[in-house]
Amino acid sequence: MAALIHKMREKQPLLPAEQQELADWLNSNESNTQLLETLQNRENLTAELEALMQYDEDNAVAAIFSALGEPLPAVAPKATIKMGSFLAAASLLVLIGLASWFYLLKTGSTKNGGPSIVYKTISTAPGEQHRVLLADGSEVWLSAASSIRYPASFKGDTREVAITGEAYFSVTKDKTKPFLVTANNAQVQVVGTKFDVMAYSDEDATRVTLLEGSVRVGRRQRAEGREEETVVLKPGEQVSVSRSSGLSQPIPVQTDEVTAWREGQFRFNETDIPSIMRQIARWYKVKIEYNGAVDDIHFSGQISRKEHINELLDILSDTRKVHFEMTNDSTIVVIPGHK
């Protein structure tokens, strides 16, 4: 058996010229390298295959045929067509991607002595959101006035990114390579999960909210040798890391309020005025000033982020708990009580 496999391997080794072609192709574009890495990652490729297996073709055939007004063929053909790869490069990538399995080599951690890591940074302006796809297939949604710094490809034993502002993560599972998010004074360690990190510098604390899976949140320690404090979150829980009091105990929260921004909404649930005004400042690019104490005023409700700022302020004013004055340099003055 082993001899047979050995023969197969011997029959098709990459020639030096071919290796060069491959190297050139990989170097010609960063996304090529990323793609190769995705395919070489067993867990990733298995996840892709399993996702594809879950689609119900019978249903699709039925739905499409009924939309076309065509009767279903009497016998379901079992055969799938063997189509040549339209991007033939794909087949070589796959070959390389599966190589470790073909050759029955143990996939140890790849040695990291290569060229230095290339980092990318993507930022959003106030009123902007952006989706970023990382090399391992993980997805990140950046909220307004935020940024993410990430390596073009993940080398080494961990996947590390850093954010400012707020971001929602959907992380591809890879037990062998923990995913680390650094935000302000907090560090989040995950394997594969969905969560939101809010680390705007004008907030009193960095908040991590978990939607699915499990994450470990720690306070970033500057001094070496100190015992690292960490908290493990369950879905629906939030932990905050503040400069003054450090790591809080996890508390249950309304996750839909936390991730409302992804659906283009402001959602408030007994939220205090200063928190609301900070969100408004980030989205509409305005400055906020206060004339009087408003910390004890809370609001609940939901409004679309596409509404004009005046619409939102009018709704808040209608409660007669608070009103606003607009100065000409796009500063909003918040005053308690009604006019």
Next chain:
Amino acid sequence: MAISLYCGYNHLVVAALFTLQEEEILTRLSVGDTAALEILIRSYYPVLCRFAEKFLPDASLAKDVVQESFIKLWKSNKSFNSTQALKVYLYTITRNGCLDLIRSRNRLDNRHQQATIEAAETLEPVLTEIIRAESVALIFQAVKAMPAKMQQVFFLSYRDGLTVSEIATQLGMNLKAVKKQKYKALVALRGRFSKRSEPLLGLLTTAALLADKNL
């Protein structure tokens, strides 16, 4: 935008390799044989759904977009001179379908989705997603065509990294049978990319095209 992109993909069609089966599918599609349409849906529906998911804010919308793509294909009465051209068409209308969907939602929610559209309109990620989809499709179609036992052996070996004897214990098979299934799985996968010259030709063409920023 949509039209220029379509041309762009067309240039990528390299080294068409015909098999009798492919030609047969095309011929039967062109004369309106619904059985050919069904085979096409069964082969490409999951792959296109995964592809569409990458461009949509909500993955559950992918199924509708892809179903619509097959409906458009059938109604267009187009004929294709290679399966590659057919796939180019399917990827293109699926991607355009995603963009249309985002746009129609945009009318309701203008500012918020702008970034999503811009991301989806950039050509480079689209090409990468197609290469990714095609790469995974090659394996997927090979794995799917495997008999159930062989599929189990493949997943236990590839995904879970189990040894032959571990698989034998888990599936209650004897060692020899597991080895045989594993070898067959290997051959089935190998068969998908046995021709050496085409991948390399494709590789070079793709490299040249991806390097061309004006595409």
